[in-house]
Amino acid sequence: MKKADSKPQSELGDIPADVFRKHLHEVADWIADYRENIAERPIAPTAPPGAVLAQLQTEPPETGASFGEIFADIERVIVPGVAHWAHPQFMSYFGCTTTSPGILAEMITAALNVNAMTWRTSPAATELETLVLDWLRQWLGLPDDFTGVVYDTASISTMHALAVAREEASTSIRTLGLSGRSELPIFRIYTSDQAHSSVEKAAIALGLGEHNVRRIASDSDFRMNVTALREAVTSDLRHGFKPLAVVATVGTTSTASVDPVREIAAVCAQHQMWLHLDAAYGGGLALLPEHKWVTDGWAEADSLVLNPHKMLFVPFDFSALYVREIDRLRRLFTLTPEHLHLRDPAGAEINYMDYGVQLGRRFRALKAWVVWRSFGREGMAARIREHLRLAQLFASWIEGDPRFEISAPVMMGVVCFRLKNADDKAADQKNSATVAKINASGQAYLTQTKLRGRTVMRLGLGNVLTTEEHLTRVWELIREAV
Numbered sequence: 001m002k003k004a005d006s007k008p009q010s011e012l013g014d015i016p017a018d019v020f021r022k023h024l025h026e027v028a029d030w031i032a033d034y035r036e037n038i039a040e041r042p043i044a045p046t047a048p049p050g051a052v053l054a055q056l057q058t059e060p061p062e063t064g065a066s067f068g069e070i071f072a073d074i075e076r077v078i079v080p081g082v083a084h085w086a087h088p089q090f091m092s093y094f095g096c097t098t099t100s101p102g103i104l105a106e107m108i109t110a111a112l113n114v115n116a117m118t119w120r121t122s123p124a125a126t127e128l129e130t131l132v133l134d135w136l137r138q139w140l141g142l143p144d145d146f147t148g149v150v151y152d153t154a155s156i157s158t159m160h161a162l163a164v165a166r167e168e169a170s171t172s173i174r175t176l177g178l179s180g181r182s183e184l185p186i187f188r189i190y191t192s193d194q195a196h197s198s199v200e201k202a203a204i205a206l207g208l209g210e211h212n213v214r215r216i217a218s219d220s221d222f223r224m225n226v227t228a229l230r231e232a233v234t235s236d237l238r239h240g241f242k243p244l245a246v247v248a249t250v251g252t253t254s255t256a257s258v259d260p261v262r263e264i265a266a267v268c269a270q271h272q273m274w275l276h277l278d279a280a281y282g283g284g285l286a287l288l289p290e291h292k293w294v295t296d297g298w299a300e301a302d303s304l305v306l307n308p309h310k311m312l313f314v315p316f317d318f319s320a321l322y323v324r325e326i327d328r329l330r331r332l333f334t335l336t337p338e339h340l341h342l343r344d345p346a347g348a349e350i351n352y353m354d355y356g357v358q359l360g361r362r363f364r365a366l367k368a369w370v371v372w373r374s375f376g377r378e379g380m381a382a383r384i385r386e387h388l389r390l391a392q393l394f395a396s397w398i399e400g401d402p403r404f405e406i407s408a409p410v411m412m413g414v415v416c417f418r419l420k421n422a423d424d425k426a427a428d429q430k431n432s433a434t435v436a437k438i439n440a441s442g443q444a445y446l447t448q449t450k451l452r453g454r455t456v457m458r459l460g461l462g463n464v465l466t467t468e469e470h471l472t473r474v475w476e477l478i479r480e481a482v
């Protein structure tokens with residue numbers, strides 16, 4: 001961006017309107033150029049920790065600077081200092097699902113800067129949240145007694161779901177807490193050895209204790225072993241514990257495996273346990289009619305979390321939590337300070353601040369509404385289908401090269417694979433070194449994970465900018481690196 005001609009801001013008020021307009025156009029062009037030419041950038045910096053900080057002024061600014069000066073630093077230090085998640089050859093985690101409609105919506109959201117805490121503080125923010133959550137519920141095929149609320153992340157969604165489970169198992173925890181109450185049992189939560197660590201984080205936050213999350217062994221396809229779940233519950237009951245909840249995963253972090261939800265639901269029903277589904281990534285597959293299998297058993301759950309920023313093209317962050325009879329969540333968290341008593345006496349409105357710990361809430365619904373209207377379900381399904389095709393194509397390349405093997409069934413846009421070696425330890429090092437070498441090249445970005453104690457490479461596809469050509473290039477890089 002060329003240096004802007006604005007003067008340092010010394011007067012009161014905002015920067016002058018004409019200066020703002022000029023910068024806005026420049027930033028708009030910069031964003032369009034960034035997206036158009038992103039494939040030419042090195043994906044991630046190789047500089048050591050502290051390198052960014054070392055290039056920035058560390059004393060707090062005493063006087064104002066022009067946006068031109070600030071933007072020069074953004075281009076010089078900040079942009080080269082980020083990992084470019086939107087790069088089409090960034091194939092780490094679940095890929096990056098930002099899209100141009102989402103970026104446009106984020107700009108408008110920043111301009112509006114409304115707080116969606118109550119209906120009155122911004123009626124459209126609340127009503128749009130209700131609308132997009134119901135669109136998503138319909139796409140997921142969830143029964144209409146499921147109602148949603150938007151948070152930032154799946155970790156927070158899961159914590160809120162388990163808070164309701166905890167309250168239902170002993171109704172006075174909201175008021176009396178847990179400490180010093182010898183009459184309360186020790187609650188247990190069950191999840192597979194492939195589940196995300198957000199389950200333990202929720203247990204920590206809710207005072208249930210990290211060690212009361214029992215990791216249940218998974219089968220050869222990385223799905224929770226239901227016999228092992230039954231045994232763990234029975235053993236806990238024998239020892240005086242109170243089985244509280246099961247968190248089943250639809251699309252696990254490492255391999256995108258799907259737990260047998262229907263069978264798990266039967267165990268939950270038998271022991272009156274809460275069933276929470278972590279469909280943060282894999283839930284998006286439900287938009288494809290040919291993949292409806294993924295929703296099997298969902299109607300039996302008590303809650304479900306899905307992150308549209310993982311598969312459904314909404315920029316980070318947006319997490320949707322659905323709870324059956326969501327009033328259970330509202331009753332747990334409704335607590336209205338005096339200054340927020342501006343409510344409709346008839347109680348006709350939704351005040352999303354009542355559905356969780358947060359008071360102030362970003363207007364996240366706008367970007368989901370813009371993205372989902374721009375693509376429609378069909379457009380999203382077509383793009384997801386392409387990512388699934390690319391994942392299968394990549395898996396076929398792996399299978400065709402005798403140096404590699406597939407490490408887990410390819411269920412979604414995730415492929416786990418590894419270099420073979422008779423000596424497992426040496427193979428681990430080789431796989432790890434290969435990922436490091438590829439990532440250092442700046443031309444591709446992968447993750448490594450551990451499966452059954454062995455290091456494997458992992459590739460995730462989810463970016464609308466990624467094409468077969470990009471994938472071919474990444475495959476070449478992998479082969480060159482080994």
Ligand SMILES: Cc1ncc(COP(=O)(O)O)c(C=O)c1O
Nearest residue numbers: 153154155196251252253278280
């Ligand atoms: C299956 C699964 N659940 C939960 C999470 C946590 O997501 P968040 O970062 O939104 O808290 C992740 C993160 O990747 C995940 O893979």
